[in-house]
Amino acid sequence: MPFRQVRLIAVNIDGVLLNDTFSPVIHRFVVRRGGAYTAEIxxxxxxQTQLRAAEALGVPGTAAExxxxxFEEREEYLRTHPVxxxxxxGPLLERLRSTGASLVCYGGLGRAHFDRHLAPFAGYFDGPGYVCTDTFRPGVREIAEDVFGLxxxxxxxxxxxxxxAEVAQDLGAAFIGHPSTFEHSFQRRFMREAGVRHIVASxxxxxxxLLGTVEAEAAGGRARPRAVSRTGARVSVMA
Incomplete structure (x- = not known):
């Protein structure tokens, strides 16, 4: 199943390769402080970068505080809900390697997070192996152009x-969505509204x-959706 058009596959670490331990903590962080967890939040x-996300939460204190x-709340959560x-x-990484495209992992936490939880799979990845995107979220252009020169x-x-997904679509990159199953998450809805073609439940x-379909779409210049009205039309959900 060699790819010809797609030469780089970038896989998010938390929520794709590792379980989602961010949505539940953010929800608990907001609710414990008397706030309402909304789609807007x-x-x-x-x-987003950690500092920008902190500002958006609207809780007392400086962004750094x-x-x-x-992260203190996160450590408490991880004691009973580990990463x-x-x-x-593992099988997914095998399939992605079989395409012949370069493979990289990325996420908002530092390299130590990758080394701790994905060390047995480090050999699957190319280039730096892992890219921390905290200072340039979401990092689509930076990973493709700056890191891999594509x-x-x-x-x-x-x-x-x-x-x-929205940034990838705007830049013409292919995208596959794997939204969180957390009961309070809005990401599946947001992806539908953004017109994401390919959304998987597992x-x-x-x-x-699916990989063959994505490669064919990319080769035909169809990675960007026909409609960018965020109406959810023309979306095919695989769930």
Missing amino acids: ERAVLS VVAEY RLQEGA GCDRALFIDDVARV LDGIDER
Whole structure:
């Protein structure tokens, strides 16, 4: 299943290869402080830099203080809900490697997070292996152009956040959505509204057939959706 058009596959770490431990913590962080967890808050927080996300939460304190407080809450959460490898992550990486495209992992936490949880799979990845995008979220252009020297139309991004999908579409990159199953998450809805063509409920859904479809769309210049009105039309959801 060699790819010819897509030469880079970038896979998000938290929410794709690892379980989503961000949405539940952000929800708890807001609710514990008397706030309402809304679609607007989720849109303003996910796939943003840590300082910008802290400002969007609207809780007392400087952005740096809110970030520190958030990570304390996260550590408390992880004691009972640890980070784990997503079911199907290993076979997915095998399928992605079989395309012949370069493969890289990315996310908002530092390199140590990747090394701690994905060390057994480090050999699957090319270039730096992992790119921390905290200072340039969501990082579509930076990963494709700056890190790998490729046009965005030669890249496929796999992510759980609709903002990444929107930027990928605007730049002509291919995208597969794997939205969180967290009960309070709005990401699946956001992806539908953004007109994302390919949304999967599990990593097994990113199979050879879907990868072949994405490659064909990219080769035909169809990675960008026909309609950009965010109406949700022309979306095919695989769930």
